[in-house]
Amino acid sequence: MKLEPELRTEFMAAADAAHRPASQVVRELMRDFIEQQRQAREYDEFLREKVERARVSMRAGAGISHAEVEADSSARRAELLRRADEGGL
Structure with missing residues (x-):
């Protein structure tokens, strides 16, 4: 193994x-x-x-679209914000 002299010197000192x-x-x-x-x-x-499993699932029609994921996330976010407001957070 070849090392730069400075690296070897510093390593030996640290060890x-x-x-x-x-x-x-x-x-x-x-x-x-x-x-x-x-x-x-x-x-x-x-x-x-x-x-690959996800691709197979999507080809089989078992997945959901990006738009559906975004809509679900937005609804969940809105619900959490509503709860936080009601709880005085």
Whole structure:
């Protein structure tokens, strides 16, 4: 692994200040990076599957339109505001 000299110097100093061997810190960073990448891949796959299920549902006519969602949200918002006004909030 090639590192810029300044980065290596700062890293070694930080590891030393934490009273930890630099190799241990590098191993932890590598494990964390690998875990983050695994989680990102899993989330991407989850999202792809969710989107595909939604597309299938929409093609089957089981979905609702954007206009219907907006109308429902507006009605809910109006009801919440009405309740807040009645409650003196």
